[in-house]
Amino acid sequence: MVIEFLRQVFADRAERSAVIWQDREFSYGHLLSRLDHWRRRLEEEVAPGTVTVLEADFSPEAIALLLALIERGTIVVPLTPAVQTRKKEFIETAAGELDFLVDAEDKVHPSRLPFRADHPLYDELRRRGHPGLVLFSSGTTGRSKAILHDVSHLLRKYTTRRHDFTTLAFLLFDHIAGIDTLLYVLSNGSCLVTVPDRSPDTVCRAVERYRVEVLPVSATFLHLLLLSGAHERYDLGSLKYIAYGSEVMPEATLKRCAELFPGVTLLQKYGTTEVGTLRSRSESSDSPWVRIGGEGFQTRVVDGILQIKAHSAMLGYLNAPSPFTRDGWFITGDRVEVRGEYMRIHGRDSDIINVGGEKVFPTEVEDLILQLDNVADVTVYGEPNLITGNIVCADVSLVRPEEEPRFIARVKRFCREHLQPYKVPVKVNIVDEHRFSQRFKKLRQKRD
Amino acid sequence: MIEEKDIIQILYRAIDDLNLQLPPEQRLEKSAETVLFGEGGRLDSLGLVTFIVAAEQKVTEVAGITLTLADEKAMSRRNSPFRTVGTLAEYIGERLAEDGNG
Numbered sequence: 001m002v003i004e005f006l007r008q009v010f011a012d013r014a015e016r017s018a019v020i021w022q023d024r025e026f027s028y029g030h031l032l033s034r035l036d037h038w039r040r041r042l043e044e045e046v047a048p049g050t051v052t053v054l055e056a057d058f059s060p061e062a063i064a065l066l067l068a069l070i071e072r073g074t075i076v077v078p079l080t081p082a083v084q085t086r087k088k089e090f091i092e093t094a095a096g097e098l099d100f101l102v103d104a105e106d107k108v109h110p111s112r113l114p115f116r117a118d119h120p121l122y123d124e125l126r127r128r129g130h131p132g133l134v135l136f137s138s139g140t141t142g143r144s145k146a147i148l149h150d151v152s153h154l155l156r157k158y159t160t161r162r163h164d165f166t167t168l169a170f171l172l173f174d175h176i177a178g179i180d181t182l183l184y185v186l187s188n189g190s191c192l193v194t195v196p197d198r199s200p201d202t203v204c205r206a207v208e209r210y211r212v213e214v215l216p217v218s219a220t221f222l223h224l225l226l227l228s229g230a231h232e233r234y235d236l237g238s239l240k241y242i243a244y245g246s247e248v249m250p251e252a253t254l255k256r257c258a259e260l261f262p263g264v265t266l267l268q269k270y271g272t273t274e275v276g277t278l279r280s281r282s283e284s285s286d287s288p289w290v291r292i293g294g295e296g297f298q299t300r301v302v303d304g305i306l307q308i309k310a311h312s313a314m315l316g317y318l319n320a321p322s323p324f325t326r327d328g329w330f331i332t333g334d335r336v337e338v339r340g341e342y343m344r345i346h347g348r349d350s351d352i353i354n355v356g357g358e359k360v361f362p363t364e365v366e367d368l369i370l371q372l373d374n375v376a377d378v379t380v381y382g383e384p385n386l387i388t389g390n391i392v393c394a395d396v397s398l399v400r401p402e403e404e405p406r407f408i409a410r411v412k413r414f415c416r417e418h419l420q421p422y423k424v425p426v427k428v429n430i431v432d433e434h435r436f437s438q439r440f441k442k443l444r445q446k447r448d
Numbered sequence: 449m450i451e452e453k454d455i456i457q458i459l460y461r462a463i464d465d466l467n468l469q470l471p472p473e474q475r476l477e478k479s480a481e482t483v484l485f486g487e488g489g490r491l492d493s494l495g496l497v498t499f500i501v502a503a504e505q506k507v508t509e510v511a512g513i514t515l516t517l518a519d520e521k522a523m524s525r526r527n528s529p530f531r532t533v534g535t536l537a538e539y540i541g542e543r544l545a546e547d548g549n550g
Contacts, residue, residue: 201487224493227528228486252520356493386518387497409468416469421494426501 002131002152003071005159006186007032013189019060020193020210021106026060028189034061038068046098048073049126051117051134053091055079056102058169058194063182065100065108070151075122075132078174083136085420086144093146093319094134095119121148121315128152134318135176137273137359146318147273153312154179154276157296158187165213165240166191168206170198170221177246177269180277181216200230211238216269219249220356222257223387231260245269246357247389248347251288258286270345274323275310275330289342299343306332306343353382353390355422360392365425368418369411374399380425394425397432404430450511450544455537456480458510462502463533466495480534489531496530507540515543 010018014029046052052074056062069076077094079087091099095115102108125132131151136144167185169192171178185192193210195202198221206212222244225231242257242264249268258266266285270292271277279294293299296311307329316322324330337344353360362380369378376397382390396411408428415424460478467475476482476490476499483489485496500518507515517540522529529539 199492220493223523224485224496226523227496227530228489229528229531230486233487253523256524385497385501386520386523387500388493391497391501405465405468409465412469424494426494426498427505 002155003067006067007035009161009187009189010035016189017191018186018189019058019063020191020206021059022194022196023209031060031064034064035068035071038065039071042068042072042074046072046074048129048131049075049122051075051077051095051097051115051122051132053077053079053094053096053099053113054102055087055099057081057173058178058182058192059102059106061106061108062102062173063186063192065102067186069100070131070133073129073131075117075125075134075148076151077134078179080172080174082172083174083420090136090144090146091115093136093144095122119318121318124315125150132315133179135174135179135273143319145320148315148318149276149312150315155183157276157279157294157312158183162188164188164190166193166211166238167214167216168192168203168212169194170203170215170217176271176273177216177277180271200225200228201233204230204234204236207236207239208234213238213240214243215239215241216243216245218357219244219247219253220388222249222253226253226256226260227387236261237263239264241265241267243267243269245271247354248345249288250386254288255286268345272308272330272332274314275308276312278308278310283342288344289339290345291341292343300329301336301338301343302331304335304337306334306336306345308332351381353380353392355382355390355392356388358420358422360423365392365394365415365419365423368415369394369396369425372411372414374402374407383427388422391426392423393427393429395429395431398430450541452537452541454510455507455540455544456533458506458540459503459533459537462499462506465502465506466499469498470495478533480532480537482533484532484536485530486528500530503536503540507544511544513544513547515540515547517543 010028010032016028017025018028018031019026052069054066054076057080066076077096079090095117096113097115097117099111099113100108133149133151135147137147167181167190169181171181193206193212195206245268268280268282268290269277270280278292278297280290280292283289298309300307309329313330333348335346347354351362365380366378369375376399378394378396380394383393385391411428412424463476463478485491491499504515504517529535
């Protein structure tokens with residue numbers, strides 16, 4: 001029932017392209033027939049309320065299966081290859097019961113998982129008879145939080161038809177922003193262009209070839225685009241909107257993009273995994289000021305920190321206490337400045353290091369480095385970097401002297417084996433002793 | 449005054465550092481023509497950032513000058529200085545000359 005409005009769109013648009021995948025076009029008619037195929041199979045084989053892991057990236061079969069799993073009333077846990085190093089942990093945290101692996105040829109391989117999903121929040125969802133979605137985001141201690149959404153609430157804002165734009169699937173299949181892109185595109189019967197990788201040349205080639213109109217990206221991608229020169233090798237004349245979010249955009253980059261792409265509207269997006277993506281309007285293409293809200297969302301600023309109350313807010317975390325205030329507001333942790341109806345988002349007011357939109361918790365990296373032989377102490381902190389916003393740096397003191405290049409290579413190799421690439425320290429400095437504040441908290445700043 | 453061939457040597461040392469961390473198939477060749485970033489480039493975004501930081505550190509070690517290579521100046525150039533080892537060496541040369549005059 002919950003996706004009936006999407007079925008209607010698909011039927012109306014049967015002849016139109018829904019997805020470009022590996023340079024092949026798949027129509028809405030195709031998507032609808034795959035959706036029907038999976039509906040029949042799931043009705044026979046899978047009970048509503050089952051926790052189903054969907055290991056996939058944007059592809060025709062992954063999209064049809066995702067929608068069928070929602071329609072069947074299961075609780076879906078999408079996982080992309082990007083989280084491969086943490087897959088086991090995520091499946092265990094979500095207590096996955098069934099696994100659907102969509103392979104590189106777009107074939108689906110189902111298998112049983114050994115977990116029993118009896119979390120009280122799952123039971124609540126089952127009582128409502130609603131489908132669920134579990135997404136992971138970084139928690140305050142570095143442990144990922146499992147965020148449970150009631151999909152029928154998430155879907156509500158897509159029931160209003162809006163603009164039909166060919167859109168590139170840049171953001172990830174298992175991130176709230178990627179899910180937002182997908183649902184927006186499908187609910188308007190538009191074409192979703194998928195890419196095999198997210199390098200500037202691959203993305204620009206796809207924009208040129210498929211006349212992409214909306215490009216949702218990160219600030220880091222825009223820096224890389226400018227440095228790669230890919231925008232000069234391809235015709236990007238079809239672009240109407242570049243939407244950016246998930247990290248603070250330097251004003252200079254914004255102005256430069258506005259100059260380079262005069263026909264394109266640059267639009268800032270804002271959302272969190274806990275409350276979903278808000279509707280937004282930038283003051284102008286080269287302005288960091290943005291109005292956020294939209295139906296189902298209320299915002300307020302308390303002590304300079306943005307709070308959001310959302311109809312589409314999550315039910316809660318599966319592995320952490322509720323973060324909501326008693327009256328139902330979500331504290332985003334993002335420091336904002338207010339000017340009339342516009343806001344300027346300054347980002348996290350904490351030790352968290354934002355590397356290209358991905359969050360890094362210093363304690364997680366510190367805990368790992370402390371396991372190495374000859375390490376006495378370590379402080380991990382962020383240093384500003386124009387390309388990725390920040391880089392991860394580590395100041396390490398040693399138990400006994402060790403040759404510097406050898407030690408640094410050892411630290412980086414060890415981190416590379418155990419951490420996602422963006423968490424690996426770019427700079428490792430050997431220092432004599434560590435600085436502490438008067439309250440004996442580590443001072444996570446660059447030394448002079 | 450550091451000459452361009454010295455800067456190339458500095459960058460080769462940065463390549464040595466980076467290669468220590470990379471699996472064999474991703475290692476960079478020590479040549480002025482090695483394409484770093486952009487079409488046919490060998491580095492991904494984190495690789496690029498790591499290489500730039502390594503290059504900055506080597507410049508500081510050798511020349512005693514602190515340079516920030518990934519800045520507004522670099523971003524606003526029509527041709528990216530991070531295209532090849534050779535273009536980066538040229539860019540570092542220009543930046544060091546500016547510092548010397550300023």
